[in-house]
Amino acid sequence: MKKMTFLFFLFVGFGLNSSFAGGYQVTLHGQKQTGMGLVGTSITFDAGCLFFNPGGLGFVKDKISVSAGVSFIKSMVKFQKQEPSVYEAETDNPMGTPFYFYAAGKINDKLSVGLAVNTPYGNSLKWGNDWAGKFLIEDIKLKAIFVQPTVSYKINNMLSFGAGLVYAFGDVNINKAIPVSGAGNTDGQVNISGKASSFGYNLGLLCKPTEKLQIGIDYRSKIDMNVKDGDVTMTVPSSLSTNFPATNSVDATLPLPANLDFGASYQLNDKVLVGFSVNYVLWSIYDSLIFDFKNNTSALTDSHNPREYKNTIIYRIGGQYEANEKFAFRAGAYYDPTPTNKDYFNPETPSLNNIGLTCGFSYKPVKKLSVDVSFLYVIGNEREAYYTPDNFGGKFKSRFYIPGFGLTYSL
Amino acid sequence: MKIKIVLYLSAIALLTTCKPDMKEFTPSAGQADFSKYISIGNSLTAGYADGDVYKSGQQYSYPNILAGQMKLVGGGNFNIPYMFDENGLGRKLILGYSTDCLGVTGLGPIPAGPGPNIAQNMQNIGAQGPYNNMGVPGLKSFHLGIPGYGTMNPYFGRFAKNPATSSVLGDAALIGHTFFTFFVGNNDVLLYAVNGGNEGPESITQMPVFQGSIDAAIGAMIANNAKGVIANIPDISDIPYFKTVPTMGLVLTEAQATQLNAGYAAYNAGAQQVNVPQIVFHAGPNAFVIQDTHSPYSLIGGLRQIKANELICLSVPQDSLKCKYWGSQKPIPAKYIMDESEITAVKSATTNFNAYLKSVAAENNLAFVDFNTYFKSFVSGLTFDGIKLSATFVTGGLFSLDGVHPNPRGQAVMANYFIDAINGKYGSSIPKVNISDYPGITFP
Structure with missing residues (x-):
């Protein structure tokens, strides 16, 4: 337990990276689920269902289940400017470290409670200050931490319902260049940073029509992260300081979208689960x-930057093979299409049509403890896209390597 | 177990060196041979900026940018007649603070310091030629073939092989070019216009002279089967030099307006007699009073209020407007004004020149750049790489401080337009440059 709290505190405050998921959503909330294609809506392995489907809590076997983990996102986005051009750029992204901490316990046969802390949205991207798109974005760090106290009520042996209240807090930090030249041809610079917090909810229903089949449905509300009085720092030649005040404040809203998930899983036999x-x-x-x-x-002037995202559907499949009491192996895959509009594709969130391939395993040194390891490889398919208001774009392609590590303790 | 995890993670770390690979863009020359490129033109081609020629301006000239990109498709060395330093011939402007006649300190173009080394900058460097950039500030179409043009134009004199005998086309022939850009004709209307039209020392080149000069020059250019591109010329009313001083720039209080109206009572009586509009002022912005020596204004003192479609040159002394009653009690001298008839003359010549340049390009199967159209779109502004560029003086980010010539970003924009035209005509794939790689005007 000590170790887990340590992990938790160690990674709070680190950046994430989300271009591997649609937009700036980061779906790494349990190493077991990650190992099997992030199929989670109908899975009731452990307290991880606090996030994926709080309804599932009623079907978690253990009296107390605690799990914590962290993933290490190593990513790179490559860019080739609109033809004819030989210009290429690559991001030098800092390692992203999304984490989760879940604890759940049963009050009685029907009622369970739990607390989830995780990082479902984030972005950490660094193009640098000498790339061709520096006037659009140099680097961005965005993270949101969700704290979700949850209750779940098992109506009967077939149906369980759960609800969580989400308190979200986070911060954002953006750097970009301003196209004014100072001595030595230096560009102006702007830094925008701010904090925001807001509330949302997570509702889930899990249905178990037979011993082997589980069906889940979950809705996580949208959350508007309103940055009030964010700090704006502008560095420009002194003759322009009245045009671009050195310090300023800004209001902005970044919406974290709602998710409606549906999933099913089936226990084929003693060893194999598919979902x-x-x-x-x-x-x-x-x-x-x-x-x-x-x-x-x-x-x-106030800046209005069109994004025009569209709703997307992510398809996931995954499975688990329990070799013996100590080892379980998992694999999965998903297709996560980009929500971005190809005419309003800003390199601050170069989200592509992604294919995710996952694998993982759990090892139980003792019955109560499970060491969970996962690996996610994401292929961001090449796409030609532009941010037309800035007349900038070309081809983008990305790769992500995301090993993850977690522990689950059950009683 | 811990060790296993460490091993596992290190294996992953190794994998992370795999980068996404993409098919790289392959530049190609198409049907053209870029091995020996020559640029023929005027100050725009020379890289003249901020009122002068200086070394970094020459480096940022569109021909040098183009030559750099042509190197990716078989282009060779591009020899530029560099000035000795950054100071030019003493006319260079920088953005800085100055205090006007009212004691108000403001930001604007001021003479650059320190003083220029004219002797070194004007030293003849013909021996280091031949030069690939044959952009000569001040050059008009009919100057191209004049032997000894260097004695008439010091900008050519400094790099002519023999200032007393060389012509621009003669020196250009020494390169043995395989490809050329030809951007000539601006000065055939522009020098007339920047000096206020008829009141200045320059005139608009006569159409037959222009045609003959272009025919001779293009004939020389396409000898030896060289391929190339011809650019047309922008409309003078699209450049900051004529767009910056507003015609309605006389801002008055009620009392000032009343006082001025009283002063113009005699004029207005005369105006009624010769049937021209009276001079009337109101509180707020008013049209400046300008000199007009044409009849019937010549009968009533040779002045009138400027019309909305007329243009005031950027060269008009601001202190005279502010403190010496130019434009209100005294007319702005006509040499700072492009009046209606002068503008019409320039526009019609521009249209005719451009039509001729286009027909010459078509007849000789050459590429063609329509700068006239491109510069029109900069009036409202165009964006490249997140930089909005417009024809607004200083803040527009496209032109240099003289209001006529582009700054480095503007030169890069022009280079990309040339590349578009060349690629379109010759099936080549010359890569374009990033506009964001080029600086704008330097602010203090």
């Missing part, structure tokens, strides 16, 4: 990103 899930992500709320500066000048 699928379909995640409907309601990205269309991300219509534009608006920066409302407190102090406007003739050169610094």
Whole structure:
């Protein structure tokens, strides 16, 4: 337990990276689920269902289940400018480390309670300050931590319902260049940073019509992360300081979209479990990103940046093979199409049509403890896309290597 | 177990060196041979900027940018008649602070310091030729073939092989070019216009002279089967030099307007007699009073208020407008004004020149760049790599401080338009440059 809290605190505050998932959603919330294609909606292995489907909590066998883990996202996005051009750029992204901590316990046969802390949204991307798109984005760090107290009520042996209240808090930090030249041809720079917090909810229903079949449905609400009075720092030649005030504040809203998930899993035999899930992500709320500066000048007007995301459906399949009491192996795959619009594709979130291939295993040194390891490989398919308001774009392609490690303790 | 995990993670770390690979863009020359490129033109081609020629401006000239990209498709060395330093001939402007006649300190173009080394910058460097960039500031179409043009134009004199005998086309022939860009004709209207039209020392080149000069030049250019591109010329009213000083720039209080109206009572009586509009002022913005010596204004003192479609040159002394009653009690001299008839003359010549340039390009199967159209779109602004560029003086980010010539970003934009035209005509794939790699005007 000590180790887990240590892990938890160690990784709070580290960046994430989400271009491997649609938009800036990061779906790494349990190493077991990650190992099997992130099929989670109908899975009731452990307290991980607090996030994937709080309804599943009623069917978790253990009286107390605690799990924690972290993933290490190593990613790279490659860019080739619109032809004819030989210009290429690559991101130098810091390692992203999304984490989760789940604890759940049974009050009685029907009622369970739990607490989830995880990082379902984030983005950490670094193109650098000398790349061709520096006036669009140099680097961005975005993270949101969700704290979700949850109750679950098992209506009968076939049906369980769960609900969680989500408190989300996070911060964002963006750097980009301003196209004004100072001495030595240096560009102006702007840094925007801010914090936001907000509430949402997570509702789930798990149905177990037979001993072998589980069906789950889950809805996680959208959460608007409103940055109020974010800090704006501008570095420009001194003669432009009235046009671009050195310090300013900004209001902006970044919506975290709602998710509607449906999934089913089937225990083929003693050893083999297979499952699928379909995640409907309601990205269309991300219509534009608006920066409302407190102090406007003739050169610094509020900026309206179209995004025009569209809703997407992610398809996932996965399975688990329990070799013996000590070892379980998992594999899975998913297809996660991009929510971005090809005319409003901003390199700050170069989300592509992704194929995810996953594998993993669990090892139980003792009956109560499971060491869970997963590996996720994401292929971001090449796509030609542009941010037309800035007349910038070309081809993007990405790769992600995401090993994950976690522990589950059950009583 | 811990060790196993460490091993597992290190294996993963090794994998992470695998990068996404993409098929790289392959530049190609198509049907053209870029091994020896020559650029023929005027100050725009020379890289003249901020009122002067200087070394970094020459480096950022579109021909040098083009030559750099042509190197990816078999292009060779591109020899530029560099100035000795960054100071030019003493006319260079930088953005800085100055205090006007009202004691108000503001940001604007001011003479660059330190003083230029004219002797070194004007030293003849013909021996280091032949030069690939044959852009000569001040060059008009009919100057191209004049032997000894270097004695008339010091900008050519400094790099002519023999200033007393060389012509621009003669020196150009020394390169033995396989490809050329030809951007000539601006000065055939522009020099007339920047000096206020008829009141200045320059005139618009006569159409037959222009045609004959272009025919001779293109004939020389396409000898030896060289391929190339001809650019047409922008409309003068699309450049900041004529767009910056507003015609309605006389801002008055009620009392000032009343006082001025009283002063123009005699004029207005005359105006009524010769049937022209009276001069009337109101509180707020008013049209400047300008000199007009044409009849019937010549009968009533030779002045009138400027019309909305007329243009005021950027060269008009601001202190005279602010403190010496130019434009209100005294007319702005006509040499700072492009009046209606002068604008019409320039526009019609521009249209005719451009039609001729286009027909010459078509007849000789050459590529063609329509700068006239491109520069029109900069009036409202175009965006490249997240940089919005427009024809607005200083803040538009496209032109240099002289309001006529592009800054490095503007030169890069022009280079990309040339590349588009060349690729389109010759089936080549010359890569374009990133506009974001080029600086704009330097702010203090």
